[in-house]
Amino acid sequence: xxxxxxxxxxxxxxxxxxxxxxxxxxxxxxxxxxxxxxxxxxxxxxxxxxxxxxxxxxxxxxxxxxxxxxxxxxxxxxxxxxxxxxxxxxxxxxxxxxxxxxxxxxxxxxxxxxxxxxx
Numbered sequence: 510x511x512x513x514x515x516x517x518x519x520x521x522x523x524x525x526x527x528x529x530x531x532x533x534x535x536x537x538x539x540x541x542x543x544x545x546x547x548x549x550x551x552x553x554x555x556x557x558x559x560x561x562x563x564x565x566x567x568x569x570x571x572x573x574x575x576x577x578x579x580x581x582x583x584x585x586x587x588x589x590x591x592x593x594x595x596x597x598x599x600x601x602x603x604x605x606x607x608x609x610x611x612x613x614x615x616x617x618x619x620x621x622x623x624x625x626x627x628x
Contacts, residue, residue, distance in 0.1 A: 511535035515608050518622030521598055529593040531608035531619055538610040541591040545604035556582040598626045
């Protein structure tokens with residue numbers, strides 16, 4: 510069975526932290542991307558981790574400008590899981606978040622999880 514299971518969303522006060530997890534079941538993946546979409550806005554890339562095929566256990570990290578320095582994406586290969594640590598959250602981070610695993614030319618999407626940051 511192939512699927513992604515995202516967890517970790519919720520309600521937090523401004524300045525607080527949350528950690529999202531995305532567990533990949535049934536396949537290996539080359540990259541994982543988190544997107545978010547706030548009410549009335551378009552989908553935004555939050556972070557991406559891409560396996561460096563030339564260097565084992567090395568990944569390339571990318572972040573959206575609005576989260577740089579506050580969010581950290583990491584990967585646990587043994588658990589086939591990717592984490593998004595979100596620190597110093599602010600109300601502008603309020604959105605639904607989705608993780609997307611990519612394998613070759615296919616994208617696999619998780620269900621949405623809501624992150625709400627109160628002021």
